[in-house]
Amino acid sequence: MLQKLLILSLLFLTAGQLLHAQSSDSSHCNIQIRGRVIDEHDRSALDFASVYIIELERGILADSSGRFNFSGLCPGRYTFRTSHVGCEPRDTVIHVYSNLSVHFFLEHHAEELATTVISGQQPADHATDIGAFVKSRDLRDPSKDLGQLLTNISGVSNLQTGPTLFKPIIHGLHSDRVLIVSNGIRLEGQSWGAEHAPELDASSAQSIQVVKGAGAVEYGADAVGGVITLKFADPDFRKDWGGQINTSFSTNNTSTALHGRLHKGWQAGENHRLAIQAGSSLKRSGDAQAPKYVLSNTGAEEYSGYGLFSWKWTKGARSLLSQTLYSFYYRNTGILAASHIGNIEDLEIAIQSDRPLIIRDRTYKIGLPRQQVVHHTFKQSLVYIVPIGRFRFQYDLQSDNRQEYDNRRNGRSEIPALDLLLQVHHLSASYQKDWKNYRLSSGTDYYYKDNRNVPGTGFRPIVPDYLHHVGALWLHNRWQKEKWTMEAGFRYEHQQFTAYRFNSNNELEKPRYTYNNAALIIGSRWQISREFNWASTLGWATRSPNASELFSSGVHQSAAAIEYGDSQLRPEKSVKWVNEFHLQWGQKAALKVSPYLSYIRNYIYLEPQQEYEITIRGAFPVFRYRQQDVLIPGLDAELSFYPIIDFIKLEAQYSFIRMSEPFGKYDLPGTPPNRLKLGAGIERSAWGKLENVYLGLNWTYVGEQFHVNPDIDFAPPPLAYHLLNLDCSAEWRVKSRRMGAGLQAINLTNSSYRDYLDRFRYFSDSQGINFTFKWFYIF
């Protein structure tokens, strides 16, 4: 089915399009492309579809009859991303030499779930967003975690805990400062912990987007760092079965991963249509290997699944859509055995040794220490579309259980040392109305978050139980003209946070905090000239301190430190200005430069103290949560260049960031070092019988972090390192189905290195050479 769509989606050039014959002289950037966006099933026009030229970062909306018109294009090779609410976006590459008239076909579900996402998820909806999508060829490798999938996006790095746990960092910020939205549900987990990876399976996503700024007013006021949005494939209400299977095998940690999904649609009655979608992922990996030794106890096992039931009723201009989603995610992750330490001296011994102090034979067995996460999500949404607008209601429930197991005495290793159960209920209602050049959306929502320590761990909890209520109102506007898009969004949140904690005398205290938080986003994108467009976003965000920052008290086992929260912390307020300058020189080269500046008032961080606390387990360094104003200037730059033929691509990516108190001497601990990536490759949408052919070699250089104060770290930042990576993939057709395969090699030279952002750099080298074979089949 999908393959048919692809054929259909191929570009149709209609006769007599050459309105004014133009020479392909690149100095004449006055080519016009006109066309229509059409439903491939019933050939009806798709009104207000969006057509977006990826290379130019330029998008327009089709009119009510699906017609669009780009003018002032230079000759060149462009990727047109056509999207429409309820459709999967589709890319078409066209070599443009003269004026054209084109038809774009989309697999359209008649606006079924147009508002699975109210606004702000598809590129067309947030044309002013500065960020990027994960490439679809990367999404076909189910072994990759969310963090690993995002590493190709400039400005995004990973806070790693060994080779298994990846936490995305956007412009130097992570954890609670990065909002993750999956299928219209804000991910709620124990995100405060640096070693707590996002509790979701990225391989079931059809698209993943990163917005490097205060993104979505619909989901929270606290996206100080940015927003990551994941989406499943939209439901297919047509009759046939379809689906896909993605598999991969990696050599380094002998991991196998499988993801499969199926979907089917029915016409249930005259006015009713149904669709189901179900998917599952299974992953297992053994101990990873550094070039010189096994990283013992770094295996992981992961199972996840989801079911999505969609129902649609239409009568005339009215329609009602309902979507029911259930998903679960289970992950059991081994933590490097040598990282289990008792006090600061153990840590010093570990740092002085150039090898981990525990190296065992490779195994799939996951021993101690380990983390186990079980996350359930349920969602019920209703969308009611009437001529006066679109009304949407949603209830969602998330249950997140995190258990951490450690080496303990007397058979207690089977008892979790940490056992947290978070339950979040969320209710939301919103309204959206589209005019020709203007979209208004507005809504309200309420969160109820209940965090509990499951009794019986035998340890004083590191975060207390709490109850958190959040009520919010938001408004989002968008204006769009041919060369100009502008957005403005506002969110107000009222929060009540009550902790249930025991003081040092084991008496229950219930401190209560009230916060009034606001977020404001103003964004625009201008096509200033044919070669140049400029996007700019200014965002304000507010984040309340979390339970860990307020109430930590005691030994943080994995950090060999005593951490003290501060119950007087105030909310963080940030203002971030991100710009993107995009230059396009015909089909020869493109340059994207994105400088940003962020100022955070009352930034909360762990400050090392000049003191040690003596306990019966020895001495521990003391850290206290502190607040300080922080200034974050940075730059992401990308250059792509087609030197000889248009399918040979050379690219460069560079990221630079500083994070310090305004004009301070040292950067904050954890500031990402500078990063440069150079690549050369072949990229062709069709090559003989092959499609989507990609063959690329890249060299990544990560600098030494010499801006941080080395005296306050247990070990100096590691030296700069560079990696050589290879990536190739291709697709072909088997009968009418689509099949593909790929090979990726990371760290081809098998070099030993340590990364500054890896929390286990004190204990071991990073992973050595890794080949990943992937194979997929879409039917």
Add this chain to the structure above:
Amino acid sequence: MKKIFLSSVIALLAAGLFTQCKKDDPTPEDENELITTAILHFSDGTNEYSYTWDQDGASIRIDTIRLTAGTEYAMSIELKDNSETPVIDITEEIEAEKNDHQFFYISNPANLLNFTYQDTDDNNLPIGLEMKVNTQAAAGAGSVRVILKHVPGVKNGQQSTGSTDMDISLPVLVRP
């Protein structure tokens, strides 16, 4: 159909929201991994002497070990968790997991006290619950550091292996 659907959704919302709006008070966690007290028992054959390292909340009591020069003592160590009632005997837990634990005794200066292990585990590696201690011939002063390592599955007799469960120091006075 629409009505049925809507009402079922409303029922679901109600069920989800109102079942647990009231939060129960949590109960304090019994800490069972704590060691609060270490007692070193010395015996010269006739008399017995005990010295304690004890932590009670923020206050720490550290005895000074007083021994006679040129003497051989039989020493044993006792660990307890005094914060619980009844008091938990940690020594028993160590004894039960002797293959996964080892004590290390470090004298400063090095020749002030001379420690010899008197016990072994199933793999013939020392444990350190029972020791022989020889004081130096001359009088002197210094300290002894007592370290308990938890070495599940990796015990090799090396102090650098495993994670530290206890690491304390007591002053030592060796009298003529």
